[in-house]
Amino acid sequence: MTLPRRSPCPIACTLDLIGDRWTLLIIRDMMFFDKQRFEEFLESPEGISTNILANRLKLLEELGLVTKQPYSNHSRRMNYQLTPEGKSLRPVLKVMAAWGLKHVEGTKLPSIPTSERS
Template sequence: MAVDHRSHCPIACTLDLLGDRWTLLVIRDMLFFGKQRFEEFLESPEGISTNILASRLKSLEALGLITKQPYSNHTRRMNYQLTEAGESLRPVLRSIARWGLKQFPEARLPDALDSSSANSD
């Protein structure tokens, strides 16, 4: 997938790919909650809509961060898996979680992303 970048800054380039309000939450759900199916992503408390989720999954696949495979006889039912590049975002999300815990006193880590995993790396 060709992406137009605003500059050559690596932070700006990364945000051009992952900087919307949903993409990292989809990756979070895969990394820390083991979600693999469309319906599972819809159960997240943030309430992503079906059209936005479909768009994010398609773009993550085009970027090479996830792959999809049919999981039943219905060719429209897919399992989504992180690629090595997608898995490499784990320490990034842990760093974001650590930062969020310091900045937002009301924030709580879900059981799947407990303080021991957020504080490692």
């Protein structure tokens, strides 16, 4: 998927793809909390609405950051998983978390399964 570019700046181009207020939180939930299903994303404390969640999951799939597969006989029930390209955002999220812990008062890391802490 190619989106219009404001400039050739790699930061601007990356923000055009994943810089809204929800996309990285969905990736966070997949990466660190093993969420895969629509209903699981809705349980996150940030309170994403269903229409925005559906839109962002579709966008992430179009960008090649997420794949989906049905998990039951119902064709609309999907499991979402990060692709290798989506997983490559791990260092970005870890640096953002470290920055927030250092510079944003009152932040803390939620419990993350031990297997995902590296």
